[in-house]
Amino acid sequence: MCNKLYKHEMLSYLRKWLPIEIIILCVALLGRFVQFFEADTTAYDVIFGSTMFFYGTAIIVSFVLTFVVCIKRFHNNLFTGEGYLTFTLPVTPAQHILIKACAAVTVTLSTIIIAVLSVGVLTAGEVFTEILKAAAYLFKEFFEACNAHSVLYIAEFLILLILSLFSGMLLIYACIALGQTFNKNRVGWAIAIYFIYYFIGRIITTILTTVLSVNYDSIPFEKIARFIEKNTFGSVHIFFGVNIIFTFIGCAIFYLITHFIIKKKLNLE
Amino acid sequence: MTEILKVEGLVKKYAKTEALKGISLTLTQGKIVGLLGPNGSGKTTLIKIINGLLTPTEGEVYVNGKKPGVETKSIVAYLPDAIYLNSWMTVKQIVNYFCDFYADFRPELAYKMLENLNISPNHKLKTLSKGNKEKVCLILTMSRNALLYVLDEPIAGVDPAARDYVISTIINNYNPDATVLLSTHLISDIEQILDEAVFIQEGKIILHKSIEQIREENGKSVDELFREMFRWEGTGPFTP
Numbered sequence: 459m460c461n462k463l464y465k466h467e468m469l470s471y472l473r474k475w476l477p478i479e480i481i482i483l484c485v486a487l488l489g490r491f492v493q494f495f496e497a498d499t500t501a502y503d504v505i506f507g508s509t510m511f512f513y514g515t516a517i518i519v520s521f522v523l524t525f526v527v528c529i530k531r532f533h534n535n536l537f538t539g540e541g542y543l544t545f546t547l548p549v550t551p552a553q554h555i556l557i558k559a560c561a562a563v564t565v566t567l568s569t570i571i572i573a574v575l576s577v578g579v580l581t582a583g584e585v586f587t588e589i590l591k592a593a594a595y596l597f598k599e600f601f602e603a604c605n606a607h608s609v610l611y612i613a614e615f616l617i618l619l620i621l622s623l624f625s626g627m628l629l630i631y632a633c634i635a636l637g638q639t640f641n642k643n644r645v646g647w648a649i650a651i652y653f654i655y656y657f658i659g660r661i662i663t664t665i666l667t668t669v670l671s672v673n674y675d676s677i678p679f680e681k682i683a684r685f686i687e688k689n690t691f692g693s694v695h696i697f698f699g700v701n702i703i704f705t706f707i708g709c710a711i712f713y714l715i716t717h718f719i720i721k722k723k724l725n726l727e
Numbered sequence: 728m729t730e731i732l733k734v735e736g737l738v739k740k741y742a743k744t745e746a747l748k749g750i751s752l753t754l755t756q757g758k759i760v761g762l763l764g765p766n767g768s769g770k771t772t773l774i775k776i777i778n779g780l781l782t783p784t785e786g787e788v789y790v791n792g793k794k795p796g797v798e799t800k801s802i803v804a805y806l807p808d809a810i811y812l813n814s815w816m817t818v819k820q821i822v823n824y825f826c827d828f829y830a831d832f833r834p835e836l837a838y839k840m841l842e843n844l845n846i847s848p849n850h851k852l853k854t855l856s857k858g859n860k861e862k863v864c865l866i867l868t869m870s871r872n873a874l875l876y877v878l879d880e881p882i883a884g885v886d887p888a889a890r891d892y893v894i895s896t897i898i899n900n901y902n903p904d905a906t907v908l909l910s911t912h913l914i915s916d917i918e919q920i921l922d923e924a925v926f927i928q929e930g931k932i933i934l935h936k937s938i939e940q941i942r943e944e945n946g947k948s949v950d951e952l953f954r955e956m957f958r959w960e961g962t963g964p965f966t967p
Contacts, residue, residue, distance in 0.1 A: 462827045473815065542811035546778055547828045548801035641742045726780045 460553055467531070467561035474527050475565055478520045479572045485513045486576035490583075513580065517573055524569045528562035528627060533634050537644070541726050551720040555631060555713060563623045607691045614698035621705040628712035629655070635719040644727075729756045730792070731875050731906045732777065737786035739772050739930075746772040748930040749786070754906050756874070759898075759920055761949070762910040764927035765957050770910040771808055773927070774879045777908075778805045790875060801830065804873035808880040808910075810860050814853035818846060818863055825867055836900065837870035844892075858885050865893055869900040876907040882916055890916050915950040924949050926956065 489509045495502065535544050536554065544554065578586055601608045630652065637648025670677065686693045732754040739747040747769050754760055762770050775781040777788055779795030790799035812821055818841060825832045841848060844866075846859055855863065861884050868876065881897070882890045890913075898920050901907055911917055924941060926934035933956070934941075938949060945952050 459828070466824060466827070470813075539809060539811045540813060542780065542805075542807040542809070545780055546800055546803070546805050548797045549828070550797055722782060724780065724782055726775065 459549055460557055463557040464561060467557060471565050478523055482516045482520055482576050485516050486579040489513050489580045520569055524566055529630055532558050532631055537638055551717055555716050559624055559627050562627045566623050618698055618702050625705050625708045628709050632712040632715040635716040639723055731756045733789040735787045738784045740784045746930050750932055752932060756906055757904055758922040759907040760923045761921045762908055762925050763914055763953055765912055768927045769930040770927055771879055774877055774910060777877055802874040804868045804871040804876045806864055806868040806878040806881055812852055817849055817851050819848035829871055831872040833870050837866055840866045858889055861885055865896055869896055872902050874905050876901055878909045880911055882913055894920060914953050918949045
């Protein structure tokens, strides 16, 4: 059932998401094409500048659109008229939430990949070769410096990236679900809850920073510095590990809130 | 007779109103049951709770002995009182969607009914008239080989000629071992197909009898009894 849900999620996304991604690649191609006529004239500057402006705008729009489409897909498919069909499918709330989050993360990752690809198209030729050379050099240096740790670092980074995308999406799902517990202005409440969460997060960060700065003398900076010096590679693993654990806990909390509301408090209007 | 639906002490409270006030109801297999009541009596609320779309404040619902969940959803075919399908999808895509999720869906039957109505499977839903959209929804619901069909106002939005089609679609396509729970306030149109009637008023069930019983005991048709029980007792019709 999960693969069917995922298939239909992706089909729904492709309808809105694919056109903008095709536009980005086309604009990048146009930008590359314009460069063939490079000349020290005002006309060239205007055309090239306009193409770059359009390309930049399209990239920004694609990220904003992906974000909006992911949120709307969750909200509309579950909590508007479409919910009458979605919630009468023989599918558990857990499957609905997880598949929706997986599809949203897939689309977001694809947006990132296409943005990178479009840079490749825009700079195809000498510039792109130079970029690739620079990247290859950086990776070589990185692998040489980190030895066996390098593969682990990349894996940890990718896990953290994917978990962060899940966490961001599940946070929004939780806010939308919490908004559904109100009788009126459910979308308004969802937005308010998101900002309240963000505001509380800022307050906690400020308090912690203040407490740390007040107790500056009691923090064993030297010990920490010595530990990092002795265990440089291990420290990076600890950094990634702690972040992965906290992001995962965040994912679990947001998922449980959404699941509880859909399973126990669902009230479709 | 096997119980297909059991509702016990169902209460549903909204912010300021109580939509259902302790409803208990049992339906057995193989019956067409009319859930009859005036507007705002609680019919849709009860139906939504049966389908797991609303959480009751109190009470329990059992479909084939189980609380609403994955198992009940695979045996209940539900027709909401509004268009709930994605308007950007073609009829064929919607049929495929139902095929993917409902093991009891009969696509050949759906396509046959669509052909009878001259609705092309390649048409997008948004290009169809409101009446045809409603017919597509009904066809999809009745193309399932379900144990319980829950139809919320299936004839409210269609013209009198189309009502006959809707009614014949219901009686010709439902599984004879299944139960059909059909809500409406247009009783005269569906009275001939009903086995039982449930009258609901202000969130309470005030009558649940077989059609024969109603006719024998009251000497009236269900429509006549309904009109008598729910008679307008205001100050007369509005005159400008």
